[in-house]
Amino acid sequence: MADDESQTAATDITETEKVATSNGKPTMAVKIYAPFQVYFEGEARSLSAVNATGPFDILPHHHNFLCMLVPGVITVQTLDGSKDIKVNRALMHVKSDKVSVFVDV
């Protein structure tokens, strides 16, 4: 039983170590795209957007999340600055430090 617990703990540690970092700061993979256009694809430190509830931020280690965005601007804090992307209609999916924003769906 004790062995099982230690094995689980070891697995958790390994999984935690898999999290992407840049200069010691955690990052996440972000892809913002429409059927024919990729607006942004790469590592990012955070992402800010607006949905029907209001403005919100997504940071690394965010819980699984699914929401529709209202027309507005998505701000991506990249490793070397920030990028603003204007969207009209979009769906955001967050899972395991991977953020996908499907624009124009």
Added chain:
Amino acid sequence: MRRPLEIKAQEAGARSVVSLTSALESISSMQIAKTKNKVLISNQFFDEVWNIYKQIRVDVMFNYGRSIDETPLDKELLILITAKGGLSGDIDNRLIRKFMEHYDENKNDVLVIGHHGTTKLKQAHVDYTYYFDLPEHDYVNVDPLMDITRKYAKSRIYYQNYISLSQQEIKDVDLSEVVSSKGRVADMATVSDDMVTEKTYIFEPNSYAVAAYLENSILRLTISQFIYDSRLAQVASRFKAMSAAKERSIANAASLHMEYNRAKRSQVDTRLKESMAGLKKLRAGGAQ
């Protein structure tokens, strides 16, 4: 036999047709490469959205994002995706033929996308209820079309499907069925850790609103995908038609060239014969 000059003029015309069809064939070829690439890129996008939809959907019946109190028209809407204009080969004729097998004036309303379809329907003496231009840009706004499909109990879409450069097929699918069948994978037997549920996900504003939004998105993407597929099939069909027209015009020009040579030879022969006859006469006259 026709005069060589007349044949020569006709041959020049045939050569112009060869140049024109060659140019159109090249344009179609470039359009195929461009459209095919776009379809491939968009398919990746669609697959990812489909994948989320499969994991979230709870209702086996797809209801076009209609609310419970909305009563749809008890008719089937037939949607035809056709080319913008002519020069698209026989693909629209085949589509109209397939549509006519199913069409019943009392049971169906018709929605046409693409101007060529309206011309073909007029020829077949069929009235259409709605018309939209075939979108030319990458982004296809299908919202007005979705507003119409939502009014009907059933919608069937006739579109052109690209198989290869030489082969395009006409397909018809029930819009509700195609969405349901693609999402059917997510039944209770296949529930896994990947399933998007309220236990494993945060939804904003709530799970029902997100599911309803996704249902609309899926319909939007499905229609868009059919339009993209049709556009690819149409350019391929145009390429096929232009290649055939080029081959025919080359053969025609070659045949006219041969006819010109024969006529020219015949003309020379006639003149030679006349000269010989004249010479004979002169010689005969000299002998007398």
